Amino acid sequence: MNPLLRLLLEAGPLGLFFLFNAKAGLMVGTGVFMAAITVALIVNWLLERRLPVMPLVGCVFVLVFGGLTLWLDNDLFIKIKPTVVNLLLSCTLFVGLSLKRNLLKVVLGAALELKEEGWRILTIRWAWFFLFLAVANEIVWRSFDTDTWVNFKVFGIMPISILFSMLQVPVIMKHQLNPPAEEKGDKAG
Known part of the structure; x- marks a missing residue:
């Protein structure tokens, strides 16, 4: 899938949540978020004939916590959703x-081939990072x-997560089992 389309599908619902919250309030923003996700x-299913695990899990949590928010007319549920999700990820x-x-x-083994030590390091880092996000949200x-x-949810958590992900690249590079094709070609030539 085109990377820009993937970004739109993953970040678009959150962007709509932000816009509709600003214009019509949290309840409308939550309803739009639920529909958009x-x-x-x-759309992801129609284009790829598969549902990516993390967006699917995210959608389930948005529908459950957003549904509780709207049904009970209580913003507590949508506000604690990131805490609950990140705590579950960390604990898992x-x-x-x-x-x-x-x-x-x-979860990521099909996309990355790493030595066991690399997987262990990444897992520990991500577990602590998810715990950090839960505490920050609270x-x-x-x-x-x-x-x-x-604003923190849209403009804080996402950039912090992207930065954290980028900081993991050296671990990934150090512990790769099979280096990228360009490196293999450079060494052979």
Whole structure:
């Protein structure tokens, strides 16, 4: 899939949440977010005939917590969704490590071929990062107004996550099992 289209499908619903929250409030923004993330998954299915795991899980959580928010007319549920999701991800990775099961490798193993040490390092880092995001979300939604929390969710969490992901590239490069084709070609030539 075209990278720009993938970005639109993954970030577009969050962008719409931000816009509609600013124009019509959190309840309308939540409803639009729920609809947009569902449409994004449908489009993904139509284009690739598969549903990517993380966007699917994200959609389920948005529908559950967004549905509770709208049904009970209580913004608490949409505000704690990032906390719950990130805590679950963190705990899952930490528990997996304690059981000698690297769940990050299970999810990303088709995209990355790394030595076990590389998977272990990435898993520990991501588990701590998800815990950091959960704590940060709790601090922001409990300490600031709803609009500040929405801004943090859109313009804070996403850039922090992208930066954190980019900082993992050296570990990935160091622990790759098969170097990229360009490197192989350069060494052979």
